[in-house]
Amino acid sequence: MNKQIILALMVTALLVGGAVVFTKSDSPEKTLGEVYSATIVEGKQIIEIKANSGYSPRLISAKAGIPTTIKMETLNTFDCSASLVIPEISYQKFLKPTGTEEIEIPAEKAKGTMQGLCSMGMYSFQIEFI
Ligand SMILES: [Cu+2]
Known part of the structure; x- marks a missing residue:
């Protein structure tokens, strides 16, 4: 050769x-400190977050009171950010290392500040519904 x-x-x-x-x-x-806006498609709100050694974006601004879907994307995620907890909607799941998980937030829960965390609480993201 x-x-x-x-x-x-x-x-x-x-x-x-x-x-x-x-x-x-x-x-x-x-991504720290930057605020991302959710997108609204046909009356439904979509928030896309990547989970890999933490969450990105970490701060999302969204509209309150409308049905919202978080599309949580993993790509070779073998760290604890795959172990996701969203206390406000009693959500807890081990995400697949690679894939997209759709998490539904009902309109009545889309208000105030919603936080997502890894199960150990070391990584987090925050959605501000306004
Ligand atoms: Cu963790």
Whole structure:
């Protein structure tokens, strides 16, 4: 096998690895404090959150009093953010490592501040219904 090809593969692996490490360490700080708005499609409110070493976005602003669906997305999530608890709606579930879980919030529960947590309470997100 050509030595140059092997070298090129090694450099590529290093670059990709470096990018992954950089993205992972960068994203939690980037989303902290930023407020994301829920989207409304045909009268139904959708909130998309990614769970992987924490939740992103962590602060979501949503409209109160309308049926809301949280689409919780996991992608190779093997940390405890897959163990999700939303106390206000008595929700508790171990999410699949990869997939999308739809969590329904009835209109009457879509009010005030709703918090989601990993079961240990180290990661969290917050939805402000206004
Ligand atoms: Cu945890």
